[in-house]
Every structure is written in C-alpha cells, then in structure tokens.
Amino acid sequence: MQTILIYLRRLFSKWVEMVTGGLIAVFLAVQPYTGIPAPHKWIFWTMLVGAWAIASYRVWRDAYRVAEEQQRQITQSASSESARVRIVVKWHCTTDAAQPSLQLMARNIGRASLHDFTMRGLQLGLWSVEFSRIDSLEPDVDNELVATVHGGMATRGDNDLLDVLMTAWTDIAPKEYQLFAHVIKANGQSRVLRFTLTYAPLHNPRRISDASDIERCVTIDQVSAG
Numbered sequence: 282m283q284t285i286l287i288y289l290r291r292l293f294s295k296w297v298e299m300v301t302g303g304l305i306a307v308f309l310a311v312q313p314y315t316g317i318p319a320p321h322k323w324i325f326w327t328m329l330v331g332a333w334a335i336a337s338y339r340v341w342r343d344a345y346r347v348a349e350e351q352q353r354q355i356t357q358s359a360s361s362e363s364a365r366v367r368i369v370v371k372w373h374c375t376t377d378a379a380q381p382s383l384q385l386m387a388r389n390i391g392r393a394s395l396h397d398f399t400m401r402g403l404q405l406g407l408w409s410v411e412f413s414r415i416d417s418l419e420p421d422v423d424n425e426l427v428a429t430v431h432g433g434m435a436t437r438g439d440n441d442l443l444d445v446l447m448t449a450w451t452d453i454a455p456k457e458y459q460l461f462a463h464v465i466k467a468n469g470q471s472r473v474l475r476f477t478l479t480y481a482p483l484h485n486p487r488r489i490s491d492a493s494d495i496e497r498c499v500t501i502d503q504v505s506a507g
Contacts, residue, residue: 399462457477
C-alpha cells in the first residue's frame with residue numbers, strides 16, 4: 282500500500298508539472314488576448330488524459346533508471362569485494378554411524394554469489410584428504426564440505442578427518458595446517474583463498490566425554506581473501 286501511495290504522489294506531481302508548465306498552460310494563458318477560439322472540451326480533456334499517460338511513463342522511467350543505477354553499483358561492489366568464506370566445524374552424530382564424525386559447513390559471508398568453490402586436498406602422513414567441490418555459494422547459506430579420507434587406515438571405511446588428525450599428530454600442543462581453495466566470483470574473477478586448519482588435541486571429543494568443545498578441537502579460519 283505504501284508503494285502505491287508513493288507512486289500516485291509522484292504521478293500526480295509529474296502530471297501537475299506537465300499541465301501547469303506545458304503547452305496547455307501557455308495556450309490557456311494567452312488565449313483570452315488573441316482571436317483564437319477556445320478549443321472544444323473534448324480536446325481539452327484529451328490533452329489532460331494524454332498528459333497523465335506521459336507522466337505515468339516518466340515516473341516509470343525514473344524508477345527504472347534508479348533501479349538500473351543501483352544494480353550497476355551492486356555489480357561494481359561485487360567486483361571489488363573480496364571473497365570471504367567461513368567454514369564451521371560441527372560434531373555430527375547419526376543413528377546408523379558407528380561413531381560421531383566431523384561435519385564441515387562452508388558459508389559465503391560476502392554480499393555476492395561465489396561459484397566453483399574447490400578446496401585443495403590435504404596430505405597428512407600416509408593419508409590424503411579430499412574435499413568435495415561446491416558449485417555455488419550463495420550469501421548466508423550453509424553448504425556441506427565433505428572430507429573424504431584415502432590411504433592408510435581409511436581402508437576400514439569408518440574414518441574421517443578427525444581420525445587422521447589424531448594419528449598424524451600425537452603431541453598435546455595444537456597443530457596448524459594450511460589449506461587453499463579456488464573460487465570464482467560472480468563477475469568471473471578467479472581467486473585463491475588461504476585457510477588455517479588448527480587441531481587442538483586437548484579438546485578432542487574422541488578422548489573426552491563432553492563433545493561441546495569440538496569447535497575448539499578443529500577450527501578452519503580464512504587468513505587471506507581474494
């Protein structure tokens with residue numbers, strides 16, 4: 282309702298502007314001082330209706346130009362905005378799984394869409410971890426980033442990222458690993474993002490009864506934007 286009222290006010294303002302400042306006003310102002318006969322009423326009303334139609338078009342045109350300029354600014358902002366992705370680590374429990382496992386969720390925290398998010402594989406001793414490709418990352422939408430383990434004990438088929446982190450690093454101090462992801466911005470620009478995966482053994486939910494510390498056990502933080 283508010284939008285309709287705004288439109289009608291603008292339309293009336295444009296119409297009054299055309300009627301009082303156009304040829305109709307000029308003719309009515311000089312006609313009494315000339316010998317020109319007054320036009321028929323239907324001509325007068327036709328000109329008023331025509332002015333209303335033109336005013337309606339001009340209001341639409343102005344709104345279209347504003348929307349077009351806003352879209353141009355959004356596109357320009359998307360071109361200059363850095364690609365920012367947050368990866369959240371969750372402790373995932375299912376009824377059919379032998380034990381809980383890590384679940385990685387990628388979220389675009391920027392304002393523009395991202396495409397073809399591909400995290401490079403991670404080598405941990407005898408094991409390699411591959412991450413699934415995400416076709417599209419829309420702003421503020423969670424997308425699962427599946428980590429698949431190959432080699433070593435992964436042949437048992439019940440191991441995940443946390444298993445290989447536990448096996449590859451036996452110290453109690455936190456251990457950091459570098460991760461790289463390739464992403465394409467909405468404007469077609471290709472970027473490489475760098476992340477730091479931190480494994481903190483003292484918060485390992487496989488070794489403690491309370492799994493609430495999983496967010497401190499494994500964290501993946503973006504350290505460079507593209």
